[in-house]
Amino acid sequence: MAHGAYLHDLRFWKNRRFITSTFIFAVVASLCVFVLLPTFYLISFTLTRWTEVYADVFANPLIGDENWMQILRYLSFSLRLSIVAVALDFLFGIPLAYFLARKQFLGKSLLEDIITLSLVIPTSGFGVATLLTWTGVSGLGVLLGRGVVEASYVVPIVNVPFLMLLVHVALTFPYVVRTLQGKLENLEPIFAQASRTLGASAFTTFRKIIFPLSIPALFSGGVLAFARSLGETGATMVVASIHTTAPMAIVRWVSEFKLATASFLGFLLIIFATIAILLVDVFVQRIGAFKTPKSNTLARIGHQVLRTEKVLSGKLRWLKDIASLAAVLTIVILPIIVVLTSVGAYWSLDPDTGKYQGSVLYQLFGPPNYFSSLMSATLTSVLVAVISTYIAACIAIPSVYLIKRYRAGGTLRHLLRIPLIVPSSALGLSVLLLWGPSGLNLATPGIWLIVLTHIVFSVPVVMEPTIAVYEGSGISMYEGVARTLGATPYDAVETISIPMLKRGILAGVILSFTRSLGETGATFLVMGSDVTVPPLVVNMVESLAIPAALFASAYLIALSLILLLLFRIVVRK
Amino acid sequence: MPDVKLVKARKTFDKGRIVAVDQVSLHVRDKEYFSLVGPSGCGKTTTLRMIAGLVEPDEGEIFIGDKLVTSLPPEDRDIGYVFQQYALFPNMDVWDNVTYGPTVKAWTEKKRERIGREMLEMVKLYDRADAIPDELSGGMMQRVALSRALAAGSKLLLLDEPLGALDAKIRNELRYEIRKLVNDLELTAIHVTHDQAEAMAVSDRIAIMKKGRILQVGTPYELYMKPQEIFVANFIGESNFLEGRVVRLTDDIATIRLRGDLKVRARRNEASKRNERVVLAIRPEAFEISKRQRKSVNELKGVVEKVRFEGTDIRYELRLANDDSVIVVRPSLGGEWFKHNDKITISFSPDKTHTFLYPPQGLLTELELE
Numbered sequence: 001m002a003h004g005a006y007l008h009d010l011r012f013w014k015n016r017r018f019i020t021s022t023f024i025f026a027v028v029a030s031l032c033v034f035v036l037l038p039t040f041y042l043i044s045f046t047l048t049r050w051t052e053v054y055a056d057v058f059a060n061p062l063i064g065d066e067n068w069m070q071i072l073r074y075l076s077f078s079l080r081l082s083i084v085a086v087a088l089d090f091l092f093g094i095p096l097a098y099f100l101a102r103k104q105f106l107g108k109s110l111l112e113d114i115i116t117l118s119l120v121i122p123t124s125g126f127g128v129a130t131l132l133t134w135t136g137v138s139g140l141g142v143l144l145g146r147g148v149v150e151a152s153y154v155v156p157i158v159n160v161p162f163l164m165l166l167v168h169v170a171l172t173f174p175y176v177v178r179t180l181q182g183k184l185e186n187l188e189p190i191f192a193q194a195s196r197t198l199g200a201s202a203f204t205t206f207r208k209i210i211f212p213l214s215i216p217a218l219f220s221g222g223v224l225a226f227a228r229s230l231g232e233t234g235a236t237m238v239v240a241s242i243h244t245t246a247p248m249a250i251v252r253w254v255s256e257f258k259l260a261t262a263s264f265l266g267f268l269l270i271i272f273a274t275i276a277i278l279l280v281d282v283f284v285q286r287i288g289a290f291k292t293p294k295s296n297t298l299a300r301i302g303h304q305v306l307r308t309e310k311v312l313s314g315k316l317r318w319l320k321d322i323a324s325l326a327a328v329l330t331i332v333i334l335p336i337i338v339v340l341t342s343v344g345a346y347w348s349l350d351p352d353t354g355k356y357q358g359s360v361l362y363q364l365f366g367p368p369n370y371f372s373s374l375m376s377a378t379l380t381s382v383l384v385a386v387i388s389t390y391i392a393a394c395i396a397i398p399s400v401y402l403i404k405r406y407r408a409g410g411t412l413r414h415l416l417r418i419p420l421i422v423p424s425s426a427l428g429l430s431v432l433l434l435w436g437p438s439g440l441n442l443a444t445p446g447i448w449l450i451v452l453t454h455i456v457f458s459v460p461v462v463m464e465p466t467i468a469v470y471e472g473s474g475i476s477m478y479e480g481v482a483r484t485l486g487a488t489p490y491d492a493v494e495t496i497s498i499p500m501l502k503r504g505i506l507a508g509v510i511l512s513f514t515r516s517l518g519e520t521g522a523t524f525l526v527m528g529s530d531v532t533v534p535p536l537v538v539n540m541v542e543s544l545a546i547p548a549a550l551f552a553s554a555y556l557i558a559l560s561l562i563l564l565l566l567f568r569i570v571v572r573k
Numbered sequence: 574m575p576d577v578k579l580v581k582a583r584k585t586f587d588k589g590r591i592v593a594v595d596q597v598s599l600h601v602r603d604k605e606y607f608s609l610v611g612p613s614g615c616g617k618t619t620t621l622r623m624i625a626g627l628v629e630p631d632e633g634e635i636f637i638g639d640k641l642v643t644s645l646p647p648e649d650r651d652i653g654y655v656f657q658q659y660a661l662f663p664n665m666d667v668w669d670n671v672t673y674g675p676t677v678k679a680w681t682e683k684k685r686e687r688i689g690r691e692m693l694e695m696v697k698l699y700d701r702a703d704a705i706p707d708e709l710s711g712g713m714m715q716r717v718a719l720s721r722a723l724a725a726g727s728k729l730l731l732l733d734e735p736l737g738a739l740d741a742k743i744r745n746e747l748r749y750e751i752r753k754l755v756n757d758l759e760l761t762a763i764h765v766t767h768d769q770a771e772a773m774a775v776s777d778r779i780a781i782m783k784k785g786r787i788l789q790v791g792t793p794y795e796l797y798m799k800p801q802e803i804f805v806a807n808f809i810g811e812s813n814f815l816e817g818r819v820v821r822l823t824d825d826i827a828t829i830r831l832r833g834d835l836k837v838r839a840r841r842n843e844a845s846k847r848n849e850r851v852v853l854a855i856r857p858e859a860f861e862i863s864k865r866q867r868k869s870v871n872e873l874k875g876v877v878e879k880v881r882f883e884g885t886d887i888r889y890e891l892r893l894a895n896d897d898s899v900i901v902v903r904p905s906l907g908g909e910w911f912k913h914n915d916k917i918t919i920s921f922s923p924d925k926t927h928t929f930l931y932p933p934q935g936l937l938t939e940l941e942l943e
């Protein structure tokens with residue numbers, strides 16, 4: 001009898017294995033088709049058509065290697081911009097992260113919300129806000145009666161445009177702050193307190209203990225910020241004036257049908273981003289902490305250093321906290337306030353010239369009739385966001401299981417982080433070439449191609465917070481418990497894991513929805529005539545319909561504020 | 574009905590680099606309270622998880638009742654498992670936690686109600702049925718976990734350090750509570766702990782594990798009185814170890830020459846031939862201690878080096894004439910007390926000793942925990 005029971009069980013077990021492998025196959029296949037293939041297609045496209053690309057970029061019969069020269073120019077410009085932006089991120093971000101990790105104060109969660117806001121804000125809307133704040137008469141200019149700076153003003157020495165630098169810092173510093181803050185909150189109490197009890201001043205503790213321990217976090221935050229800056233399109237296009245960055249060049253070249261040159265530049269951007277993230281994931285995270293190098297010079301002047309640090313610990317603290325707070329408020333909050341209030345100022349007439357033609361009302365409902373295009377763009381945007389987020393969630397949630405359960409999961413996770421940092425215009429180009437008319441011809445530019453593009457980054461966006469919750473809540477232990485109580489693996493997932501993961505999934509879904517709603521760079525390339533709101537804003541700016549752009553930006557920002565509120569409720573429950 | 578058999582079970586991790594459980598064979602009898610004891614990292618949890626089906630052994634077989642369960646998933650093994658970290662589902666209240674097993678097994682509503690109530694009353698927490706786990710104290714959470722493990726009617730209870738996260742006082746109470754429950758419900762229990770005192774207090778039989786292997790299985794009495802290995806003699810209770818050589822052997826007595834030419838008589842055990850190198854194990858509580866010589870067997874002279882009053886007991890650290898050091902523990906309310914530097918004589922009866930062969934890798938290596 002025992003023997004029979006054994007056979008029965010064995011068959012049952014095998015059957016279950018069959019279901020499991022079908023499941024794994026389905027998930028891996030959809031990840032490959034919807035996420036990984038589009039991400040890396042541009043690389044294989046460029047390599048397989050190398051002769052074509054080479055002929056166009058390096059040996060054009062008409063202009064020789066002028067295209068290559070342009071690529072180099074845009075690329076070096078973009079790299080310089082990103083490096084300066086990340087340097088400023090560190091300058092403001094490190095004290096801010098330290099401040100947030102250490103202090104409890106009134107308004108702390110508001111400050112954290114502001115930092116989150118710059119991650120989710122639709123960038124083209126934010127670009128309009130910044131443009132208006134610094135160059136318009138109704139922004140900071142009210143004090144002077146004219147714009148504070150010219151739109152094309154270039155910061156001397158570092159040689160990057162002022163406005164671009166501002167939006168890039170505003171949109172990237174949260175990566176530095178959040179990764180570092182997370183790390184500091186974990187190690188602050190034990191190590192730092194130990195160091196202080198041993199007699200080290202706050203500054204010395206920072207230099208000898210906290211800083212070395214948080215270098216890996218700084219690296220990953222820095223790389224994320226760098227990648228985001230390198231790929232930023234929406235706000236950059238709005239404030240660009242006469243300057244062109246690499247992602248903008250891709251958008252322009254695609255619209256001029258210079259596909260070979262555009263894809264080569266996109267290829268380079270993807271390679272840069274991939275190398276950056278692999279460096280961080282594979283090397284830096286392994287090391288864990290850096291040893292402070294033993295320096296003889298430092299030892300000699302050690303006593304002096306320690307004394308200075310003691311003094312600084314007492315006095316300088318206020319200064320750096322205030323400075324970084326002020327910076328955040330100026331570059332993030334001020335533009336938002338300006339754009340929201342300016343809509344009122346421009347409502348019925350242009351405050352500058354006093355003309356009705358320059359008012360929001362005229363441009364929305366008058367002959368230009370931007371209101372109806374805004375409404376149809378909103379419909380497209382929301383449809384795209386809903387569909388792509390839904391499909392992304394269906395792929396992402398089972399992927400979390402694969403990643404946490406199987407040995408190869410770690411590699412898969414590294415791979416899936418790449419779409420998050422690949423410059424979105426390169427991604428859009430990749431999708432266009434893969435699914436579009438010149439590739440498999442599955443969809444023509446339009447809403448479905450936008451959906452296919454947004455899925456690529458939405459999957460990792462949904463996945464990351466879900467994994468974070470998974471790791472933070474001991475799901476696999478609870479599943480084990482459920483199994484010992486008689487739950488099948490499916491019962492366990494349904495009754496334990498999904499309810500426990502719910503918050504992570506919801507957070508991911510909201511983030512993905514927001515990101516889809518604000519995406520500009522990739523959407524430009526794949527939208528055809530189905531315009532979404534962020535590209536519409538850019539078009540408005542380019543056709544100098546500033547009041548309409550103002551209204552649309554305020555509208556987008558208001559939408560993202562509502563989503564942020566939702567996100568906050570979900571995350572802080 | 575549920576006895577548990579492991580036959581040469583082996584489990585490795587990290588592609589074979591870590592051998593967590595090595596060729597373990599065990600037979601836990603029906604309705605027995607069985608403990609698995611050993612230093613942490615010795616493979617107790619892994620053994621228990623193999624029995625539960627949470628990990629699959631690389632080699633060997635596992636039977637529950639008469640059924641081969643080696644690759645049966647946990648939900649089909651009909652077990653109750655209690656985890657050290659309680660592991661109450663944080664997304665459910667106490668009631669839903671306790672009735673989880675009956676729910677996923679699709680028992681009728683009526684039966685679920687009855688069982689849930691019975692189980693919670695059994696651990697005296699029925700009035701907290703609506704609480705979420707975070708609101709309960711550690712002891713309460715573990716009692717809920719216990720009733721949850723038993724709610725589906727399993728007769729085999731697996732406990733992994735169930736008391737490890739609790740305060741000392743509650744730990745002591747709860748261990749007798751669990752023992753009583755196991756008796757009343759006629760369960761078979763396998764209890765994993767690194768705390769030998771806990772295991773000694775409640776178990777019918779105990780298996781001592783070290784580095785993935787089982788060294789000895791026996792009742793608490795057998796393990797204390799007849800340890801078969803030096804490690805066991807030290808891990809269950811405590812022992813003094815004196816090195817020496819056999820000088821004479823009779824039927825059950827070995828005469829052993831210690832360092833400094835001191836001769837003592839001990840139980841023969843493993844000693845098999847003259848001049849063999851051996852280790853003599855004597856428990857601290859096996860010694861008589863006095864200031865006068867009494868002309869009995871096995872008298873050794875020494876000086877009190879340290880005295881520590883520990884409440885129930887007094888603990889003396891002595892230095893013998895041959896410079897060996899010995900720990901002696903006496904009940905503090907019985908007999909004479911001694912002070913630092915007192916010259917004393919200790920004695921012990923040969924049948925309170927154990928003789929082991931000197932371990933080839935040395936005594937300290939043998940006693941290492943990991």
Ligand SMILES: Nc1ncnc2c1ncn2[C@@H]1O[C@H](COP(=O)(O)OP(=O)(O)O)[C@@H](O)[C@H]1O
Nearest residue numbers: 586587591593612613614615616617618619620
């Ligand atoms: N999932 C795992 N992966 C790798 N090593 C493990 C795993 N589980 C246990 N081990 C290792 O196996 C050994 C035995 O562990 P365990 O059974 O938990 O010991 P115990 O419960 O006796 O403390 C330890 O060295 C532990 O590090």
Ligand SMILES: [Mg+2]
Nearest residue numbers: 614617618734
């Ligand atoms: Mg354990």
